[in-house]
Amino acid sequence: MKPESGSLSLIRVWEILFAGLFMILVWQAVVWVTQVESFILPGPLAVASAFVNQFALIWHHALITAVEVLAGLLLGVTAGILTALNLTLSERGRKLIMPALVMSQTIPVFALAPLLTLWLGYGLASKIAMAVLIVYFPVTSTFLDGLANTPKGYLDLAHTMRSPNRSTLMQIRIPAAIPSLTSGIRLAAVYAPIGAVIGEWVGASNGLGYLMLLANGRVKIDLMFAALLALCILTITIRAVVVLLCNRAEKWSGLSERN
Amino acid sequence: MVAPNHTIPGLRLSGEFSYNERPLFRDLVLELLPGSWTCLLGSSGIGKSTLLRLIAGLETGGSFSGSISASDDLPVDGRVAYMAQSDLLLPWLTVRQNVSLGASLRRELQDHVKTDYLIHRVGLEEYMSSKPGQLSGGMRQRCALARTLMEDTPLVLLDEPFSALDPATRRQMQALASSTLQDRTVLLVTHDLAEALRLGRRVYAMTQGKLQQFDLPTCQSIRELDDPAIMDIQSRIFSVLNA
Structure with missing residues (x-):
């Protein structure tokens, strides 16, 4: 049997903690050496104290960003999966829609943010839409790729077993595409917060992106950094959960190299 | 479990096949004896697997004109089981x-x-x-x-199913397959002469678009190769393959 990953992940936790500690030390060293003003670059201690003192405020905004990210992730991944399945079933659809999809990727998502705010308002909807837009394409294209690259031997086997197309799709092609899909979802988990925060920067009254702009405007740079820290923690947490689920799915599929 | 012998048909493939306008074989006839093993021998890339895939109704990437028919005049499609080198x-x-x-x-x-x-x-x-x-x-x-x-299914197509196994496991698998598939019409594609002689009732040696047929004496189970008659056939097949 393959070795358990328990001891491995413990080593990785230490590595991450060590890297974090090292970065904080470098940061503090820069602040000491350059004697930079705290409204340009506050030290780690100042940021930590802002994080603790303003925790309730940060928590309130973090929850809103988390809702936007999770909703965007869920909707974007679902839409991506459904699109890939539909394009797999219809060759004409693939020929018509794929070029449009690829073309759409040349539009920077930043450029769409003001439009989405105009159309969907300053509330959650425009941020969720941003996250959906940014998540949708990687999920669609990786899953579509996986569905198109089912090992030929499996399809030969299904053919000689007189399998209807639908059964082949449901029982062979989709499970065989799981590693591709999960690689897309892993990317999506990192991209979704970017979408939500861009949305908040363009126009919002809530969320960590809004809090960062607000703190910046009031020269509360320590709070701005604390909000950034909260955003990092949020992204890492969401990614960790998504990676865990993806690893499980891959392990089930028996196609993972890493389990 | 196994259907009575009279329902097991033989199979005949005849015709020509070309790949990218280049003929792989012409006027070729392959006949599988009903209820026994036929082995198709030849070096890699000679077209053995193409023949097997044609019978299985699988994509070959080339064009075939000719006929593939079962001796009971029922369609071949849907009565074929397929086993490949990869499991x-x-x-x-x-x-x-x-x-x-x-x-x-x-x-x-x-x-x-x-x-x-x-x-x-x-x-x-x-x-x-x-x-x-x-x-x-x-x-x-x-x-x-x-x-x-x-x-x-009455027809079983085996595309080098034992070639990735170590010698001891391969012998076990040959024995197991031979006993479990003894009443089916089997086509075994292989590049292992000993395997073909051990298992086949009929052996085709394939060389550059041609098939040469060798019929072996009937045998209940796996054949031992030390029989002089078998050794004679072995040397004849060997000379065909190396001509």
């Missing part, structure tokens, strides 16, 4: 689910008794709930054999 077990299914894959794909009622019997027959009863990743190469091929038997 093609679905890694997310258990041994039991892999063996009954055909019924599951066709949404037919699962025959659990038969599934369990065949798993027992190939000696994997302790691994019913294991996934393929937990099995050795030989065990995986045995599971694939059980899946092929589960299809219960």
